[in-house]
Amino acid sequence: MIGTEDKKIEQLTSFIKSVADKPHPDSYLIAVLHKAQELYGYLPREIMDVISEQMNIPTANIWGAATFYHYFNLNPPGRYTISICLGTACYVKGANDVLNAIKNHLEIDLGQTTEDGLFSLQPARCLGACGLAPVIMIEDKIHGDLTPKSVVELLEQYRKREK
Amino acid sequence: MVSENIITICDGTGCIQKGSDKLQAAFEKEIAAKGLGDTAKINLSGCLGMCDKGPVVVVNPGYTIYGNVAEDDVTEIVESHVINGNPIAKLAIQEDHLFNRFFRVFGDAKFFGKQMRIALRNCGIIDPENIDDYLSVRGYEALAKVLTNMSPQDVIDQVKKSGIRGRGGAGFPTGLKWQFTADQNSDEKYVICNADEGDPGAFMDRSAIEGDPHTILEGMALAGYAIGAKHGIIYIRAEYPLAIERLEKAIEAARASNLLGKNILGSDFYFDIEIRLGAGAFVCGEETALIRSIEGKRGMPRPRPPYPSVSGLFEKPTLINNVETWANIPVIILDSGDWFSTVGTEKSKGTKVFALAGKVVNTGLIEVPMGTTLRQIIYDIGGGVPDNKQIKAVQTGGPSGGCLPVEYLDTPVDYESLAEAGSIMGSGGMIVLDETSCMVDIAKFFLEFTQNESCGKCTPCREGTKRMYEILTRITEGKGQLGDIKKLERLGNMIKKASLCGLGQSAPNPVLSTIANFRQEYEEHINDKKCRAGVCVELLIYQVTDKCVGCGACKRVCPVNAISGAKKEQHSIDTDVCVKCGACMDTCKFDAIIRV
Ligand SMILES: Cc1cc2nc3c(=O)[nH]c(=O)nc-3n(C[C@H](O)[C@H](O)[C@H](O)COP(=O)(O)O)c2cc1C
Numbered sequence: 001m002i003g004t005e006d007k008k009i010e011q012l013t014s015f016i017k018s019v020a021d022k023p024h025p026d027s028y029l030i031a032v033l034h035k036a037q038e039l040y041g042y043l044p045r046e047i048m049d050v051i052s053e054q055m056n057i058p059t060a061n062i063w064g065a066a067t068f069y070h071y072f073n074l075n076p077p078g079r080y081t082i083s084i085c086l087g088t089a090c091y092v093k094g095a096n097d098v099l100n101a102i103k104n105h106l107e108i109d110l111g112q113t114t115e116d117g118l119f120s121l122q123p124a125r126c127l128g129a130c131g132l133a134p135v136i137m138i139e140d141k142i143h144g145d146l147t148p149k150s151v152v153e154l155l156e157q158y159r160k161r162e163k
Numbered sequence: 164m165v166s167e168n169i170i171t172i173c174d175g176t177g178c179i180q181k182g183s184d185k186l187q188a189a190f191e192k193e194i195a196a197k198g199l200g201d202t203a204k205i206n207l208s209g210c211l212g213m214c215d216k217g218p219v220v221v222v223n224p225g226y227t228i229y230g231n232v233a234e235d236d237v238t239e240i241v242e243s244h245v246i247n248g249n250p251i252a253k254l255a256i257q258e259d260h261l262f263n264r265f266f267r268v269f270g271d272a273k274f275f276g277k278q279m280r281i282a283l284r285n286c287g288i289i290d291p292e293n294i295d296d297y298l299s300v301r302g303y304e305a306l307a308k309v310l311t312n313m314s315p316q317d318v319i320d321q322v323k324k325s326g327i328r329g330r331g332g333a334g335f336p337t338g339l340k341w342q343f344t345a346d347q348n349s350d351e352k353y354v355i356c357n358a359d360e361g362d363p364g365a366f367m368d369r370s371a372i373e374g375d376p377h378t379i380l381e382g383m384a385l386a387g388y389a390i391g392a393k394h395g396i397i398y399i400r401a402e403y404p405l406a407i408e409r410l411e412k413a414i415e416a417a418r419a420s421n422l423l424g425k426n427i428l429g430s431d432f433y434f435d436i437e438i439r440l441g442a443g444a445f446v447c448g449e450e451t452a453l454i455r456s457i458e459g460k461r462g463m464p465r466p467r468p469p470y471p472s473v474s475g476l477f478e479k480p481t482l483i484n485n486v487e488t489w490a491n492i493p494v495i496i497l498d499s500g501d502w503f504s505t506v507g508t509e510k511s512k513g514t515k516v517f518a519l520a521g522k523v524v525n526t527g528l529i530e531v532p533m534g535t536t537l538r539q540i541i542y543d544i545g546g547g548v549p550d551n552k553q554i555k556a557v558q559t560g561g562p563s564g565g566c567l568p569v570e571y572l573d574t575p576v577d578y579e580s581l582a583e584a585g586s587i588m589g590s591g592g593m594i595v596l597d598e599t600s601c602m603v604d605i606a607k608f609f610l611e612f613t614q615n616e617s618c619g620k621c622t623p624c625r626e627g628t629k630r631m632y633e634i635l636t637r638i639t640e641g642k643g644q645l646g647d648i649k650k651l652e653r654l655g656n657m658i659k660k661a662s663l664c665g666l667g668q669s670a671p672n673p674v675l676s677t678i679a680n681f682r683q684e685y686e687e688h689i690n691d692k693k694c695r696a697g698v699c700v701e702l703l704i705y706q707v708t709d710k711c712v713g714c715g716a717c718k719r720v721c722p723v724n725a726i727s728g729a730k731k732e733q734h735s736i737d738t739d740v741c742v743k744c745g746a747c748m749d750t751c752k753f754d755a756i757i758r759v
């Protein structure tokens with residue numbers, strides 16, 4: 001699967017090359033991982049090997065960094081990633097109930113993807129929209145003032161859109 | 164050229180989500196249709212801090228702030244206000260709301276009611292993506308001033324005189340930090356802006372950058388000159404795409420105008436800035452962990468000393484300050500440290516930005532002089548608690564801070580007073596809690612966060628917070644045991660003393676401060692198995708009252724068949740079977756089901 005996406009590898013390689021001549025090239029590892037995730041949506045193992053070879057950093061170290069930071073996905077995400085804000089303001093306004101409603105409705109836990117590959121669910125900390133708490137973000141769009149009921153309706157709208 | 168009419172549309176995250184982009188298109192269309200192209204200008208601004216009333220539009224002259232503006236209102240605003248000069252009262256946000264006064268002092272920040280905007284002086288006033296706008300409010304003038312008239316030591320002396328202390332949480336005197344870094348002999352030094360904003364309920368730094376990115380660049384360049392550094396790095400959360408984009412644009416524009424790069428403004432000063440993205444780890448806000456992360460490694464903290472000012476990024480002397488600290492620097496240089504030190508209290512100078520949220524009418528960003536009381540912030544600026552509820556506590560400092568009860572509402576916000584009261588200034592999160600918030604649950608919320616974010620390097624933090632979390636969980640589930648409070652206190656104090664970095668050293672604070680101030684609530688949970696706020700689900704009991712008409716609706720929705728009763732007779736709930744989902748209560752049309 002990865003092999004057929006030569007274009008992406010090319011882009012990644014040229015990004016790695018662009019930082020190779022800077023002082024302290026190793027320090028750009030996180031930036032390279034961001035680039036890889038931007039291209040693939042997650043960090044496939046094969047790609048970590050490619051990065052390892054090109055940056056001359058052991059895969060173990062790359063794996064170490066990739067697993068340390070929450071932002072990096074090690075599994076392919078669903079078509080829509082739902083980021084539910086579990087920040088303080090959202091929490092005191094009932095984010096937990098909204099979270100449970102999503103979990104029950106989609107039958108997945110935080111960090112998982114639905115069987116049909118449509119939704120994945122991720123926690124977020126303060127999306128900067130506390131005035132609209134509780135909020136979730138789907139594809140850069142923030143939905144606020146949610147209730148357990150309205151969030152289910154919202155998810156259904158997304159599901160309909162796919163059909 | 165200044166147009167006669169300026170329509171400023173808030174382009175902050177909150178307003179964008181509420182449709183400010185559509186409004187922009189609608190205004191453009193309307194202005195074109197009415198042929199006002201030469202006399203009316205549309206501006207975009209950063210977050211105005213009135214997110215709950217978004218989308219927000221400000222029309223000048225008249226300084227009228229319109230809230231909840233719909234596309235349908237556009238024609239009326241243009242016809243009545245822009246063409247005929249009659250502001251529309253029914254759409255305007257009235258006088259005594261958050262932040263409406265500062266528009267009157269365009270470019271010259273003074274008092275706006277209880278607020279005073281120094282760090283956020285340009286937010287909402289200038290177009291953050293236009294360097295000319297920043298220049299028009301005396302942007303980069305401080306840089307020009309130091310390059311022509313001041314020695315590096317003069318700059319440091321002004322920062323020292325201002326008395327400013329770090330806004331990232333710890334409150335270390337900024338001038339001293341600059342001096343330490345300047346005093347190091349090294350071929351290479353670094354200046355870092357900490358924009359990792361870890362507090363899970365706050366967005367000050369993000370709005371400051373989104374609204375006025377150039378001031379951060381200018382502040383960093385001033386420090387580069389003062390301490391002898393050529394390279395600046397902004398470490399910002401990847402979760403802030405808009406802020407990152409604006410910083411990138413600002414850096415490009417500054418380079419193009421010779422305000423960054425080689426021979427800045429014709430001098431022989433070189434300074435350039437690079438952006439590095441974080442990747443979602445709270446501990447990376449801690450300075451030594453942040454440095455590791457910039458180096459491309461796992462963001463684990465290390466013991467200090469040596470402090471970054473001696474050995475930081477790539478083992479070179481490094482100056483790290485928070486976004487808000489940076490935003491104050493150009494003002495200190497332009498208006499002098501002496502002036503800056505007139506604002507605030509004896510030991511805490513200047514202003515502080517807070518992200519006010521939770522159970523409060525006006526949520527948003529505010530900036531107040533140090534020494535303003537919590538009461539003034541919550542009531543005069545925040546408009547008090549909604550729905551006639553009683554305020555119970557104020558949480559400051561996020562996961563490192565504490566909860567202050569009502570008795571402390573007259574505490575002035577400054578580093579010492581908040582610490583004395585049992586909380587901390589922190590980076591600026593301020594969450595108002597009312598009677599429907601359970602203090603044990605809030606403590607558990609924060610501890611869950613720090614527990615999750617503990618990097619695992621030191622045992623007290625990794626294991627200790629886990630044990631505390633387990634105890635809190637059992638208390639909220641009605642399985643609390645005698646002695647649990649003592650255990651929490653003992654563990655908490657031990658973790659504070661023995662942890663490697665600030666994360667562990669402050670993680671127990673939310674628990675310890677709620678125990679200190681709301682001990683009774685803990686005791687009720689443990690001894691009486693009761694949660695007075697009705698938050699801890701396992702402690703609730705659902706009952707059917709005599710309002711029940713026996714319609715059977717609740718019986719049908721109950722997922723576990725815990726409800727019984729004959730038709731047209733009062734039903735009852737078997738509490739042993741009940742899973743406390745609340746479906747019955749939501750369904751009942753007669754309010755016959757209560758939760759006690
Ligand atoms: C766990 C932890 C998280 C922190 N998070 C932040 C943060 O998000 N932003 C920040 O500016 N400082 C944060 N700090 C404080 C920094 O270590 C450092 O003191 C600060 O960036 C110095 O800048 P200042 O002197 O301008 O405040 C954090 C500290 C700890 C221990």
Ligand code: FES
Pocket residue numbers: 085086087088089090091125126127128129130131133134135363364365
């Ligand atoms: S806490 Fe959820 S948006 Fe701020």
